Amino acid sequence: MANHLELLNELQQLDKVPSLERLRAAQKRRTQQLKRWAVYEKEMQNKKRKADKRRTVNHAAATESKHHVSFAASVALLEASARNDPDEVRYLLKNNVSPDLCNEDGLTALHQCCIDNYEEMVKILLNRGASVNAQDNELWTPLHAAATCGHAGLVKVLIQHGANLLAVNSDGNMPYDLCEDDPTLDIIETAMANRGITQEMINETRASVERRMMGDIQELLTEGEDVNHQDSQGATLLHIAAANGYVQAAELLLEGGARMDLRDSDGWEPLHAAACWGQMHIAELLVSHGASLNAKTFLEETPIDLCEDEEFRAILLDLKHKHDSIMKSQLKHKTSLCRRTSSAGSRGYVQTPGGQQWNCTQTSNVFLTVISNIFATSFNALKRGRIKGRFFGMSSGLDLNPCCISTCAPE
Secondary structure, eight states: OOOOOHHHHHHHHHSOOHHHHHHHHHHHHHHHHHHHHHHHHHHHHHHHHHHOOOOOOHHHHTTSSOOOOOOOOOHHHHHHTTTEEEEEEHHHHHOOOOOOBBOOOBBBBHHHHHHOOOOOHHHHHHHHTOOTOOOHHHHHOHHHHHHTTOOOOHHHHHHHHOOOOOOOOTTSSHHHHHHOOOHHHHEEEEEHHTOOOOHHHHHHHHHHHHHHHHHHHHHHHHHHTTTTTTOOSSHHHHHHHHHHHHHHHHHHHHHHOOOOOOOTTTTTOOHHHHTTTHHHHHHHHHHHTOOOOOOTTTSSSSSSHOOOHHHHHHHHHHHHHHHHHHHHHHHHHHHHOOOOOOGGGGGEEEEOSOEEETTTTTOHHHHHHHHHHHHHHHHHHHHHOOOOOOOOOOSSSOOOOOOOOSSEEEO
């Protein structure tokens, strides 16, 4: 068993690796814990059996009325499955315990056995009627679990029992999206080909999830509900849309007043989620609406830091450079603007470069002509600096700079 110092060192190392590797490390640690627990349980059961043999019938009768601790059937089944105890599982199923009972996270015994690679247990559960497409609270099926862990044998068994190859979890992923083990992925893709699954079918299945989400969002907006509601982890609907790449859902949320600066329990804004999961179009949408590429999580990570795809990272860096350039340009323009100073003797007057004095308290037709010409001038021409010192249509001989117009009339 690992000591406290080893666990701390492991945690520091895990902080530096991708999410999938952290998941696998956690699964490995969980497997070790379960194995130790199984050994302990078997030792305890052996001791109990020996003690039971030594009991007399009278002693058993005397203690019959005492209270005993009992567990819910779901707990008993999940515990026996986690211990990889086929005899106990068969006993429970034979006594009409449902194979689809689950814990508070929605995990069934079949989910757990697919995570732990207990092939015999999986076959027992399936033969006793366990749902091969059972979904937990995050819509993971047993096939999602087996594919993620790279358990090729279990994937074959599940497919043979009719597992849904196009099941989509709450993150928008199908089993083959999560599989990084090549032999296991080959099994899944071969099965998809044998069932006649096409890319169009895959796209349609993915789109149906976003359509359902958009329907829910539209209902919230119609009823005047808060689209910025945060769940127990601090995530909003915009976080979910960003992580899954639901562009239309994100647009609908933004139109409905969704905030881009709300953070979840890790300090992630929706843009962090989009960057982490490689949702390029969502990232561009959020940045165009003002999301900050400099925003940091509680671990001081920017969206660019969380982006693992090099091509996507380059796009984010380009967006950041463009945004920074625009901000610098705006700042430079702001600092170049200066107020006109006046003395007590010339208050109310301004002298033009031609030597004429203008009374700032009067308005003349010349001023109205200036204003009308300003609004008649093309915005693009102004941006390109094509207007130097005169306005089109003026012949008064005044050499005015369009950036220094004041409400003045000649005296």
